[in-house]
Amino acid sequence: MNNSTTSYPKEKINILLLENISDKAAEVFTNNGYTNVKRLSGALSEDELVKAIKDVHLIGIRSKTRITERVLDAAKKLQAVGCFCIGVNQVDLKAATKHGVAVFNAPYSNTRSVAELVIGAAIMLIRRIPDKNKAAHEGIWLKEAKGSFELRGKTIGIVGYGNIGSQLSVMAESLGMKVIFYDVETKMPLGNAVDQKSLKDLVSQADIISLHVPENVTTNHLINKNILKRVKKGTIIINYARGGVIDLDALRKAIEEGQVGGAAVDVFPVEPEKNGDRFESPLQGLSNVLLTPHIGGSTEEAQQNIGEDVSNKMFHFLEKGITNGSHTVPVLSLPPQEGAHRILHIHNNVPGVLGEINTTLSKNNINIVGQYLKTNDEIGYVVLDVDKKLSAHANQLLKDVKETIKVRLLY
Known part of the structure; x- marks a missing residue:
């Protein structure tokens, strides 16, 4: 076309x-x-x-x-x-x-960008690089192996095994990590990853917990003080998902008490509108914590x-x-129809609309060359290919069909 x-x-x-x-x-x-x-x-x-x-x-x-x-x-x-x-x-x-x-x-x-950054953050935190970096900038030499570990052989617990979580699973396993995951939906494990029956099961085993869930009523403060009490001592928590998923005050307390060994957080409940605006978080100033300005997918x-x-x-x-x-x-994918004009009709999904569309056009001798319909619970989406000479008239008639939301003459 x-x-x-x-x-x-x-x-x-x-x-x-x-x-x-x-x-x-x-x-x-x-x-x-x-x-x-x-x-x-x-x-x-x-x-x-x-x-x-x-x-x-x-x-x-x-x-x-x-x-x-x-x-x-x-x-x-x-x-x-x-x-x-x-x-x-x-x-x-x-x-x-x-x-x-x-x-x-x-x-x-941006799946790859987020997954790569999670791996990078995990390495930095398990080696306690944030503290060593801060000391070096302040002129203090902290060369020591105590409290620093390799990722190899550690267990990563992935909460949410969707596009990012599953790719992270593959990358983590390639580094020699054991992968466990929890998802509210049944997901096919990749590689040697092992599904967990509950979030509590996952957090009690993981050395590193990485969150990859949407933000909704079921995930708000998914990581809270009760869950944090169940994590292995010294566990690292990474949130590159949504800001409301972690209770940050509870996380701060868990870090200060040594229950959590470090954290990387890229998303926050309240974020500045633009660069340069003031940013505040309960996690500021804590040891072995990486805070980034929602740049997980920003490559x-x-x-x-x-x-x-x-x-x-x-x-x-x-x-x-x-x-x-x-x-x-509703999702429709369709080829262009030669020799016709195309009209898009969106309407409330109630019985009789398609019949009225066809009756209206038929009464006015407007031939339908092609017709496609898809509905969801709320609306219906009809694509009509009609005679070129009568398309403008058809477009006007369709605007008067009951339950019409929107009509557009495409070409």
Whole structure:
């Protein structure tokens, strides 16, 4: 399909990319003729977003920007949200579904970057490098082997055996570690990894505990004072998942008491909005603790991969109606239909809508060349290929179908 056949002038499509998203993301659009691509280095508050999003068709965000129901109510032209990161918890998915807004992310693109950093942090902490580094900077020579160990032969406990956890499993085993893991879903172990029946079973055996779970009501303070009492003395804890997963006050106490031997934390319950802002954490000033500013996936390779992945998903939805990877609009992947115009229809998923669509077009002698339907619990997504000469009329008729959320004449 020639890009020039898209019905809406590309210069009128407004694309907003926040939080210093990779150049590669913008290039996907600019290289395809979209000229109104605005980029901002930081996040926007809800009030700022409500004002900025009024005429935006596509928005790209990372982890700081929150797409709330109020923002979506103000986004009258919004077609898709691109989360240039692993998760989508910063978007109100229920509200996005209600508005017929597709939400995309990049669940695999920074997997390697995070897994590598976990291995690096584990080596630094088990050798107590943070303390030796600090002493050296202060002019103190601390050459000693006491309290320093190799990773080889140690047990790593991985909490959450998804994309990152499973790759970490393979990398850790290649270093000679024993791998155990716990996940709320049944997962196929890789290599010689061993599944554990409970979190308590895992923490009682692991020399290093690495967290790779989403943030929700079930994972809030997953690592708490009760769990910390069960860990092996001297265990190292690494959190490159989400900020609310660990009770940081309880972790501080466990480190001070020597129950926990060290920690690496990259994510926090409250994080600064932009570089240079004040950052505070209960873990500051503790021995053998690595604190990093949410950079687990922040490598140039990962950001390039994420930029290309999410932008391509948004681009294919904008130009072809393809929703692969969407968390809201039902997933449809379909080829272009020669000799026809394509209309996208998103509606509330109630009985009779498809029948009304077909009846309405039939009564007006509009021939349907091709039709595709996919639904989820909330909405239905219909792609219709119709006679070119009658597509504008069909588009107008479909807007009046009951339960319609959004209609778009694609080309």
